[in-house]
Amino acid sequence: MATIKDVAKLAGVGLGTASRVINQSGYVSEATRNKVEKAIEQLGYVPNETARAFVSQDSKIVALFLPSIHHAFFSELTYFIEDELDQRGYKMMLCNSSNHIEKELSYINMLKQNKVSGIIGISYNQIEREVDHTMPIVLVDRRIENIPYVSSDNYAGGELALHVLRDAGCKHVAYLGTYSRTLKTEVEKRKQGFEDAAAASDITCTHYIEEDPIVDQTAFLKNFLTHRDTVDGVLAENDLMAYELLQLASEQGIRVPEQLSIIGFDGIQVYAAQQLSTIRQPVESIGRSLVELLIRRINGKTVHPVIHPVTFVKGHTTK
Amino acid sequence: MATIKDVAKLAGVGLGTASRVINQSGYVSEATRNKVEKAIEQLGYVPNETARAFVSQDSKIVALFLPSIHHAFFSELTYFIEDELDQRGYKMMLCNSSNHIEKELSYINMLKQNKVSGIIGISYNQIEREVDHTMPIVLVDRRIENIPYVSSDNYAGGELALHVLRDAGCKHVAYLGTYSRTLKTEVEKRKQGFEDAAAASDITCTHYIEEDPIVDQTAFLKNFLTHRDTVDGVLAENDLMAYELLQLASEQGIRVPEQLSIIGFDGIQVYAAQQLSTIRQPVESIGRSLVELLIRRINGKTVHPVIHPVTFVKGHTTK
Numbered sequence: 001m002a003t004i005k006d007v008a009k010l011a012g013v014g015l016g017t018a019s020r021v022i023n024q025s026g027y028v029s030e031a032t033r034n035k036v037e038k039a040i041e042q043l044g045y046v047p048n049e050t051a052r053a054f055v056s057q058d059s060k061i062v063a064l065f066l067p068s069i070h071h072a073f074f075s076e077l078t079y080f081i082e083d084e085l086d087q088r089g090y091k092m093m094l095c096n097s098s099n100h101i102e103k104e105l106s107y108i109n110m111l112k113q114n115k116v117s118g119i120i121g122i123s124y125n126q127i128e129r130e131v132d133h134t135m136p137i138v139l140v141d142r143r144i145e146n147i148p149y150v151s152s153d154n155y156a157g158g159e160l161a162l163h164v165l166r167d168a169g170c171k172h173v174a175y176l177g178t179y180s181r182t183l184k185t186e187v188e189k190r191k192q193g194f195e196d197a198a199a200a201s202d203i204t205c206t207h208y209i210e211e212d213p214i215v216d217q218t219a220f221l222k223n224f225l226t227h228r229d230t231v232d233g234v235l236a237e238n239d240l241m242a243y244e245l246l247q248l249a250s251e252q253g254i255r256v257p258e259q260l261s262i263i264g265f266d267g268i269q270v271y272a273a274q275q276l277s278t279i280r281q282p283v284e285s286i287g288r289s290l291v292e293l294l295i296r297r298i299n300g301k302t303v304h305p306v307i308h309p310v311t312f313v314k315g316h317t318t319k
Numbered sequence: 320m321a322t323i324k325d326v327a328k329l330a331g332v333g334l335g336t337a338s339r340v341i342n343q344s345g346y347v348s349e350a351t352r353n354k355v356e357k358a359i360e361q362l363g364y365v366p367n368e369t370a371r372a373f374v375s376q377d378s379k380i381v382a383l384f385l386p387s388i389h390h391a392f393f394s395e396l397t398y399f400i401e402d403e404l405d406q407r408g409y410k411m412m413l414c415n416s417s418n419h420i421e422k423e424l425s426y427i428n429m430l431k432q433n434k435v436s437g438i439i440g441i442s443y444n445q446i447e448r449e450v451d452h453t454m455p456i457v458l459v460d461r462r463i464e465n466i467p468y469v470s471s472d473n474y475a476g477g478e479l480a481l482h483v484l485r486d487a488g489c490k491h492v493a494y495l496g497t498y499s500r501t502l503k504t505e506v507e508k509r510k511q512g513f514e515d516a517a518a519a520s521d522i523t524c525t526h527y528i529e530e531d532p533i534v535d536q537t538a539f540l541k542n543f544l545t546h547r548d549t550v551d552g553v554l555a556e557n558d559l560m561a562y563e564l565l566q567l568a569s570e571q572g573i574r575v576p577e578q579l580s581i582i583g584f585d586g587i588q589v590y591a592a593q594q595l596s597t598i599r600q601p602v603e604s605i606g607r608s609l610v611e612l613l614i615r616r617i618n619g620k621t622v623h624p625v626i627h628p629v630t631f632v633k634g635h636t637t638k
Contacts, residue, residue, distance in 0.1 A: 061412075075394040082415050086422060093380075094413045096401050103405060247594075 002043035003134070011039040046112065058117045058298060061091050062291075063107040065121040067098045071240065072268040073283065074122065077140070080287030081120060088295060090117070101125040111135060118294045124183060124212075136297040138290050141186040148297065150290045150306045151186045152281040157310040158193025161235040161263045161279055162201065164312055168261055168319040170233030172204040176224060176245070177237030178212035187237060190265060190279075194235050206231070221245050225252060232260060239264035239278055246276065246317060262317040275315035282308050321362035322453070330358040365431065377436045377617060380410045381610075382426040384440040386417045390559065391587040392602065393441065396459070399606030400439060407614060409436070420444040430454060437613045443502060443531075455616040457609055460505040467616065469609045469625045470505045471600040476629040477512025480554040480582045480598055481520065483631055487580055487638040489552030491523040495543060495564070496556030497531035506556060509584060509598075513554050525550070540564050544571060551579060558583035558597055565595065565636060581636040594634035601627050 008018035013032060020028050021036040028036075039045070062085055066074050082092045093116065097104045104123060108130050110116045118136035121127075131137055133146035141151050158175075165173050175191045191207060198205035208224050221244055236242035242264030246256055254260050257277075267280025285308050293303045327337035332351060339347050340355040347355070358364070381404055385393050401411045412435065416423045423442060427449050429435045437455035440446075450456055452465035460470050477494075484492050494510045510526060517524035527543050540563055555561035561583030565575055573579050576596075586599025604627050612622045 072391065072394075075391075075397075078394075078413070079415055082413055086414075091412050091414075093410050094397070094401055095405075095410075096398055 002045040004045070006043055007036060007039045007045050010043060011035040059115055060089055061093060061116045062294060063093045063095055063110070063116045063119045065095050065097045065104055065107070065119065065123045067096075067122055067124050071238075073238070073266045073281070076268055076283045077122075077287050080284045081291055084288045084291040088291065090291075090295075097123060097125065101127065105130060108135075111137075118298045120290050120294055124180075124185075126182060136294060138294045138297065138303075140286070140290060143184055143186070148293055148303045148305055150286055150293060150308070152286065152308050152310050154186050154189035154310075155193035157265060157279040157281075158190040158195070158235065159197040160193075160310065160312050161190075161265075162194050162197035162203070162205075164263060164277070164318060165233035165235070165261055166197075166201050166203055168233070168257070170203065170261055172206075172230045173198060173233040173235070174205070174224075174228070174231045175207040175209070175235050175237075176221070176241060177207075177209050178214060179209050180212050190235070190237060204230075217241060217244060218248070221248050225249060225254070228260075233263075234260065235263045235265070235279075237265060239266040239268055239276060242276055242278065242317070256317050257319045261319060263312075264317075267311075267313055275317070277315040277318040278313050280311050280313045282310070321364040323364070325362055326355060326358045326364050329362060330354040378434055379408055380412060380435045381613060382412045382414055382429070382435045382438045384414050384416045384423055384426070384438065384442045386415075386441055386443050390557075392557070392585045392600070395587060395602045396441075396606050399603045400610055403607045403610040407610065409610075409614075416442060416444065420446065424449060427454075430456075437617045439609050439613055443499075443504075445501060455613060457613045457616065457622075459605070459609060462503055462505070467612055467622045467624055468505075469605055469612060469627070471605065471627050471629050473505050473508035473629075474512035476584060476598040476600075477509040477514070477554065478516040479512075479629065479631050480509075480584075481513050481516035481522070481524075483582060483596070483637060484552035484554070484580055485516075485520050485522055487552070487576070489522065489580055491525075491549045492517060492552040492554070493543070493547070493550045494524070494526040494528070494554050494556075495540070495560060496526075496528050497533060498528050499531050509554070509556060523549075536560060536563060537567070540567050544568060544573070547579075552582075553579065554582045554584070554598075556584060558585040558587055558595060561595055561597065561636070575636050576638045580638060582631075583636075586630075586632055594636070596634040596637040597632050599630050599632045601629070 004015065004018050008015050011018060013036060017028060017032060018036055021033050064078065064081060066078065085092050095103055095107055104125055104127055107116060107119060111119055120138050122140045123142060128144050131144065131147060137147055139147055139149040143149060175194050177191060195205050210220055214220050225248060236245055242262050246262055249256050249260055256262055264276050264278035267278045289306045293306065296303045323334065323337050323341065327334050330337060332355060336347060336351060337355055340352050383397065383400060385397065404411050414422055414426055423444055423446055426435060426438060430438055439457050441459045442461060447463050450466060456466055458466055458468040462468060481492065494513050496510060514524050529539055533539050544567060555564055561581050565581055568575050568579055575581055583595050583597035586597045608625045612625065615622050
């Protein structure tokens with residue numbers, strides 16, 4: 001994508017002059033203006049995008065993209081993001097964008113027009129072509145080249161779960177979760193860490209995955225239980241899945257953890273009270289560091305991805 | 320509170336003239352302007368508040384006050400409110416305002432300045448003196464005089480729960496929940512409906528309540544179980560409380576529903592999957608009608624409170 005530098009170079013003018021034309025501020029001769037405008041047209045340069053670096057128009061509003069606030073992990077995360085934004089003088093717009101790429105695009109447009117100052121994105125839509133590294137955008141659990149992100153150490157979380165199951169004497173473990181055909185998500189690393197650690201520990205490991213989003217999780221889990229064979233330990237992709245598995249196993253008379261150990265992932269409060277063993281993501285730290293990174297980006301600073309360590313929280317579903 | 324009509328009357332000018340002065344639009348002679356400004360000062364009239372009726376400055380942004388997005392009922396409600404707002408071309412700002420009245424006041428100020436178009440409020444703060452019926456504000460589960468609200472039929476929900484327990488053969492029922500010293504909330508009606516129906520059915524009814532918010536819900540519920548005496552049926556104020564009670568009862572070897580029937584209130588998805596018997600609030604209808612009412616208010620129309628019927632959803636915690 002063309003930058004203001006390309007425009008200035010092609011027009012044969014300085015950066016300041018190009019900026020004045022783009023922002024329609026300050027004096028520029030008509031001949032110079034024509035040259036710059038011609039360069040803009042030739043390069044297909046979108047003015048408002050990088051103009052941000054030159055004009056300081058911080059609307060003090062940040063948009064948050066959420067796939068679904070139904071998921072307790074996302075609602076906890078939302079709470080801490082809003083709280084941290086508030087402490088720094090920002091308001092938060094919430095956009096439930098699951099399967100609604102057009103909603104996300106409307107906020108990206110608002111960002112280009114300086115109507116929002118930045119975006120924190122938990123996005124499962126394909127927005128790669130609409131964003132670039134010049135925009136104040138920070139992602140969660142998702143990688144788009146050159147866009148900063150914050151995540152848990154999902155790979156280490158997968159390894160940690162395997163080590164817990166191994167130490168509890170499990171001989172045949174399984175990973176239950178999802179995959180995506182189109183996106184590279186952080187969540188896949190849970191599976192990768194789990195499988196790599198199983199291979200290193202000489203433990204039989206199978207996976208049982210379905211394309212995201214799973215349409216009927218109950219059927220998916222019942223089917224797993226029916227065919228679970230010798231599986232005696234499970235890492236489920238999130239607490240919601242682990243918890244439903246626990247319920248279904250109990251209904252079928254499968255004793256947890258004696259016959260089947262179950263570990264979830266997220267460590268959200270509602271399940272913590274229910275004593276599920278889980279890999280806990282530090283949701284408050286994730287939320288606050290997302291805001292920290294984004295505000296640095298809004299102020300034109302360079303930032304680096306932040307990866308937070310995870311911990312194992314022992315409940316009643318592991319020995 | 321003084322209105323633009325009072326200003327016009329005191330200044331001895333027409334409404335249109337008063338509006339032109341207030342909105343600084345259109346020609347008004349200096350003498351007339353002075354008269355209007357004097358009337359404004361004398362009456363302590365706040366211009367932006369009712370000016371809204373005359374200038375069409377719809378920012379297309381609505382603020383949502385939430386006590387805590389942690390609670391699954393609120394996060395489901397948030398989802399449907401945002402979805403309905405989006406369909407009608409509005410963006411939503413989220414304000415987690417639990418115990419932060421100053422946050423709510425900052426949004427009420429934005430409303431007065433037309434920076435937000437309206438407010439949907441689930442507020443447990445004392446904002447009565449800061450709002451009035453001229454402002455586009457709609458409340459949930461809370462009554463402030465002359466401000467429209469949307470709620471479930473909480474009283475009927477309490478009655479319904481009692482009838483279910485009665486029909487299951489319970490002889491001594493209890494209401495578990497909270498009370499507020501300072502606010503009149505809709506939630507109290509659950510208790511009222513429950514107790515009135517018990518009296519009408521000649522069933523012994525006790526209540527076990529603590530001031531909101533309960534600091535240690537686990538201790539509160541354990542204490543109830545220790546002293547429950549002959550109680551064989553419970554309505555808990557919300558699903559979260561009902562669910563924890565179920566967990567604690569199981570740990571203590573109390574069989575549910577044989578020895579103790581438990582009914583929750585909300586009908587939120589995560590607990591529905593866990594087969595709690597509950598009084599279900601129609602969260603989607605509540606969310607969408609809140610937006611419907613608010614947008615009618617933003618457009619200057621009169622609206623009336625909407626009360627939605629509740630239903631009983633049978634799970635495994637009642638006979």
